[in-house]
Amino acid sequence: MNKLTVARAPVSEWLAQLPSVDKVLALECCQDWLRHYGRDEVLRVIRSTLALIRQECLAQKRTTQPDLEAVLAEIRQTLEKRATPNLRRVINLTGTVLHTNLGRAVMPPEVIDAMASAAAEPCALEYDLGEGKRGDRDELVEELLCELTGAEAATVVNNNAAAVFLLLHALSNRKETIVSRGELIEIGGAFRIPDIMKRAGAKLIEVGTTNRTHPRDFSEAINPKTALLMKVHTSNYVVQGFTAEVPEADLARIAHERQLPFVVDLGSGTLIDLARYGLPSEPTPRQALEAGADLVTFSCDKLLGGPQAGILVGRRDLIQKIKKNPLKRVLRVGKVTLAGLEAVLRLYRNPETLPQRLTVLQLLTRPESEMQAQALRLMPQVQAGLLTCGLTLHTRPVKSQIGSGSLPVERLPSVALAIEASTKAHEKTVVRLERLLRASPTAVIGRLSEKSLLLDLRCLTIDKEQVLVAHLLAAVASLVAAP
Ligand SMILES: *Cc1c(COP(=O)(O)O)cnc(C)c1O
Numbered sequence: 001m002n003k004l005t006v007a008r009a010p011v012s013e014w015l016a017q018l019p020s021v022d023k024v025l026a027l028e029c030c031q032d033w034l035r036h037y038g039r040d041e042v043l044r045v046i047r048s049t050l051a052l053i054r055q056e057c058l059a060q061k062r063t064t065q066p067d068l069e070a071v072l073a074e075i076r077q078t079l080e081k082r083a084t085p086n087l088r089r090v091i092n093l094t095g096t097v098l099h100t101n102l103g104r105a106v107m108p109p110e111v112i113d114a115m116a117s118a119a120a121e122p123c124a125l126e127y128d129l130g131e132g133k134r135g136d137r138d139e140l141v142e143e144l145l146c147e148l149t150g151a152e153a154a155t156v157v158n159n160n161a162a163a164v165f166l167l168l169h170a171l172s173n174r175k176e177t178i179v180s181r182g183e184l185i186e187i188g189g190a191f192r193i194p195d196i197m198k199r200a201g202a203k204l205i206e207v208g209t210t211n212r213t214h215p216r217d218f219s220e221a222i223n224p225k226t227a228l229l230m231k232v233h234t235s236n237y238v239v240q241g242f243t244a245e246v247p248e249a250d251l252a253r254i255a256h257e258r259q260l261p262f263v264v265d266l267g268s269g270t271l272i273d274l275a276r277y278g279l280p281s282e283p284t285p286r287q288a289l290e291a292g293a294d295l296v297t298f299s300c301d302k303l304l305g306g307p308q309a310g311i312l313v314g315r316r317d318l319i320q321k322i323k324k325n326p327l328k329r330v331l332r333v334g335k336v337t338l339a340g341l342e343a344v345l346r347l348y349r350n351p352e353t354l355p356q357r358l359t360v361l362q363l364l365t366r367p368e369s370e371m372q373a374q375a376l377r378l379m380p381q382v383q384a385g386l387l388t389c390g391l392t393l394h395t396r397p398v399k400s401q402i403g404s405g406s407l408p409v410e411r412l413p414s415v416a417l418a419i420e421a422s423t424k425a426h427e428k429t430v431v432r433l434e435r436l437l438r439a440s441p442t443a444v445i446g447r448l449s450e451k452s453l454l455l456d457l458r459c460l461t462i463d464k465e466q467v468l469v470a471h472l473l474a475a476v477a478s479l480v481a482a483p
Contacts, residue, residue, distance in 0.1 A: 011057050014065045018053065021046050029072060037079055045082065049075045091464055091471075093446045095414060095456030097363050098403035102445065104301040104308070106359045106459075111306060111343040118339030125335045138323070140338050144345040148271045149285040149296070151313035155323050156341065157331040161191045163297035163310035164265050168200035168228075170325040171261065171318065175227035180213035180246070181206045182239055183232040187267075193232055202227070212244040219254050229255040231293075233267040233283065252292025261294040261318060268404060269298025269311070271348050277355055277365050280410040285313055294318055302404040305360035306344035307337045363459050364402065364412065371415035371457045374465070378417065381469045385476040386419060389483075390426035391433065394418045400458045412458070419453040427451055429479060436475035444471050 024046050033042045056062050098104050128135035138155050145154035157163050186192040197204040207217040229251050255262035275281045285296040295314035300306040347357050355365045375395040383393050396418040399411035421427045434453050437444035446455040
């Protein structure tokens with residue numbers, strides 16, 4: 001009661017003193033905005049900002065009178081914010097190279113060039129230039145895919161989830177697909193093998209137990225309604241201890257004895273054995289096909305290092321059947337994706353240069369000594385600033401992850417900058433710093449671990465070093481300004 005009578009009088013005065021839309025429009029600063037953002041946008045923002053301020057005054061959410069300076073500052077901020085893209089750039093210092101929430105694979109310059117020119121100009125996407133008639137967009141990459149995997153035929157869809165879905169819909173609709181119980185995986189929440197099966201119209205027959213599945217489990221489950229035997233690469237976890245899984249070659253033999261196709265969802269699918277580059281091995285489509293798989297599916301934006309897409313390779317007759325399914329049209333990829341995919345696949349023709357040319361592999365194979373040298377370059381530039389906020393800075397050996405379900409238990413030795421509170425009183429400052437870095441123009445994403453902020457340097461390319469330094473110093477300045 002008391003509060004109301006005290007507050008009401010000044011609020012009505014504040015409202016009366018707010019500038020009109022016309023008054024703002026006539027101001028000098030507004031002429032710049034009009035040139036830059038256009039009349040419609042500036043008017044929209046002036047009106048909405050004034051309305052918001054009025055509403056906040058009436059709701060007594062403001063404790064001081066909004067003067068002209070404050071009103072103009074709010075309009076400017078809103079104009080700037082609305083002009084900033086929603087898809088923000090990020091410096092990935094999480095230590096996860098293929099981070100699904102940060103867009104997975106970062107692509108090489110020649111791949112980006114190919115995608116940009118496909119976007120900028122007309123291209124022969126579905127046009128046979130030799131014959132002067134309609135062509136098939138899959139042909140742009142089919143030969144390369146066959147060459148790199150040893151398959152007879154190939155097709156491309158939106159992502160690997162789509163590849164698995166289309167495969168089941170085309171080959172197992174109203175029929176049964178047999179999968180080991182140990183492989184009924186969930187990936188990133190929305191992709192669960194049993195749910196995909198159901199939506200594709202396939203009846204899932206689970207065999208074996210979580211930890212052990214034997215050849216006879218499969219052969220005994222086969223009946224006239226069986227359409228496929230399927231193996232799913234358990235991307236994001238491992239079953240350890242008393243375990244048994246049926247090797248691909250045995251599954252292929254069991255399937256083929258009954259004239260059934262054997263299909264494999266490889267998940268990440270790298271086209272070359274990474275052991276060659278000193279990394280842990282991940283199965284390749286070629287190995288699966290050589291073991292007898294009739295079809296293999298995999299992602300293009302995981303270890304392969306390209307744009308988001310899903311690939312199906314294998315027997316020609318099965319690929320033909322899949323391509324004839326009407327859902328292929330629903331799940332097809334666009335020209336920008338195909339241009340990027342073709343460019344990235346071409347890099348695989350020369351495996352020797354791949355660690356220099358394929359960005360994902362470049363990051364995965366970065367030597368520790370290089371990250372250590374980078375840490376030593378960065379530290380003197382920000383150490384003093386951090387110290388003024390009560391924060392200490394050290395280097396720390398950490399383990400990076402490959403990510404996106406590739407090699408879930410393998411870790412790569414890396415180097416991180418570790419920022420910690422110098423006293424207990426400064427522990428909150430570490431949390432605030434993490435938030436400020438996330439709000440930077442190029443968002444800096446590290447990870448809070450125990451009481452430190454860890455900035456894993458594995459994915460910090462040289463060209464982003466000074467951006468990171470600038471954002472760290474700006475965050476320090478904010479912390480100093482408002483301790
Ligand atoms: C990642 C993954 C998928 C999903 O692939 P997307 O390209 O993300 O659709 C499916 N199966 C396995 C085994 C995976 O690892």
